[in-house]
Amino acid sequence: MGGAMDRPATYAVKSLGCQMNVYDGERMAETLEADGLTLAADPAAADLVVLNTCHIREKATEKVYSEIGRLKRADGSRPMIAVAGCVAQAEGEEIARRAKVDVVVGPQAYHNLPALVAKAAAGQVALDTGMPALSKFGALPARRRQGPSAFLTVQEGCDKFCTYCVVPYTRGAEISRPFAAILDEAKALLDAGAKEITLLGQNVNAWAEGERGLDTLIRALDALPGLHRIRYTTSHPNDMTEGLIRAHAEVEKLMPYLHLPVQSGSDRVLKAMNRSHTTESYLRILDRVRAARPDIALSGDFIVGFPGETEAEFAETLKLVEAVGYAQAFSFKYSPRPGTPAANMDNQVAPQVMDERLQRLQALLGRQQLAFNQASVGRRCEILLERPGRKPGQLVGKTPWLQSVHLETDTAIGDIVTVELLSAGPNSLAGKLFPGEGRGPVTDSDLDPGLRRGTERVAA
Structure with missing residues (x-):
């Protein structure tokens, strides 16, 4: 870490990776503003740059070092650099030594960011990767102005110890925030x-x-005036309770969208991953969810090329995807994470094999997402307008099924409007305000039968 420097007056936060990191980035910004810093009008000119990192994606650590290198300015100067998040937690002093950054702070310690910035400005070592049992949330400032859609962390950490995953080591054990604090x-x-x-x-x-359980929390949120929509992510099949499934049927504000990662369609691979479900048990959960909410859109996560995965086992994943019919999904090549059991397993799959399998899987998932969007054309639904579009007079909002919709309108960001969906592409739809649009709910008669299909069984 460097010597003494001026205490920063402006900041920028760049968050990489998951939605948890987006939330953490927002909270770090609020923490810095409570300490007197202001958001830089131009991130490239910020006095302090916070890189909020993710350790899940391939070559995550090297990407962070690359981001750090880009912060060097044309005149040879650089801002104060803070590396936060899961890479900071995993790398600790190594990232401070190798990259000569000023602050290193883990995901359970970012409430200490202002104090660490002050230490760095004084030329002192500013590193905190502690994982205290007490929650950081009580030390964070009050929430500031939000856009129409907001993230709210209710739970952190993981006790599942999937053999490919670093989260238990970077985020710690599962901990739930108190009910009252969440409300x-x-x-x-x-x-x-x-x-x-x-x-x-x-x-x-x-x-x-x-x-x-989470269903109780959702029902309490449902009673809050001014809240129109509730979502949650990311879920584990092991914790998909009957009460939560019932909530999908009974809580109108809970949107008809479920992200439920399965990771593989092979039971042998799932066992090697230390996943607690099988393909059969996963499909039974989806049967129950669809029975509760017939129009629900399903999303998932997949890893291809896990150590030892054969072509036949990859074919089982394709078969599972065909059976489910996903509205959206995320898929990745397996990449070893230091310290995880899978990194030392035999029969690591060759990179070119993983590349080819990922291309096939993503092609199938892409076809399903396009089909889901195309089946929506002609229906009427409500969208929450969230941001400007690329064209003048255009706004972008989300359907209940988390589809992006572009439309020309003189309504405002934050409005909830009824639209007719006119056309669909692989990643978004176009719509227009429904004539005489109001706040009426979408009824079963508005739903395309293709969006209510049941789950076809995969042979065990």
């Missing part, structure tokens, strides 16, 4: 302008407080 933050978000809240957690459906 207080939700109310603050609504007061700040939010209309939709997405509950976040590494295993969000593992949230619990005594006898209360």
Whole structure:
């Protein structure tokens, strides 16, 4: 780490990776502003740049070093650099030594960021990768103004110990935030302008407080005035309770969208991954969810090329995808993470084999996403307008099924409007305001039968 420098007056935060990191980035910004810093009008000219890192994606650490290198300015100067998040937690002093950054702070310690910045400005070592049992959330400032859609972390950490995953080592054990604290933050978000809240957690459906589960929390949020939409991510099949499934049928504000990662369609691979489900048990969950909410859109995560995966086992993944019919999905090549059991397994799959398998899987998932979007054309639904589009007079909003819709309108960001969906592409749809649009809900008669298909069984 460097010598003494001027204490920064402006900041920029760049968050990489998951939605949890987006939330953490927002909270770090609020923490810095509470300490007197202001957001830089031009991120390239910020006095302090916070790189909020993710350790899940391939070559995550090298990408962070690359980002650090880009911060050097033409005149040879650079801002104060803080590396936060999961790479900071995993690399610790090594990243400070190798990259000569000024601050290193883990995901459970970012409430200490202002103090660490002050130490760095004084030329002192500024590193905190502690993982205290006490929650950081009580030390964070009040929520500031929000856009129409807001993230709210309710649970952190993971006890599942999938053999490919670093989260238990970088985020720690599963911990649930207190029920009352979550409701207080939700109310603050609504007061700040939010209309939709997405509950976040590494295993969000593992949230619990005594006898209360995530379904209880969702029902409490449902009663809050001003909240129109509720979502949650990311879920684990092991924690998909009957109460949570019932909530999808009974809570109108809970959007018809479920992200439920399966990772593979091969039971042998799932066991090697230390996943606690089988393809059969996963499909039974989807049967129950679809029975509760027939129009639900399904999303998932997949890893191809896990050590030892054969062509026949990869074919089982394709078969599972065909059976489910995903509206969206995320897929990745396996990449070893230091310290995880899978990194030392025999029969690592060749990179070119993983590349070819990923291309086939993504082609199938892409076809399904396009088909889901095309089946939506002609229907009427509500969208929450979230941001400007690329064209003048255009706004972009999300359907209940998390599809992006572009439309020309003189309504405002934050409005909830009824639209007719006119056309569909692989990643978004075009729509127009429904004539005489109001706040009427979409009924079963509005739904394309193709969006209510059941789950075809995969042979065990």
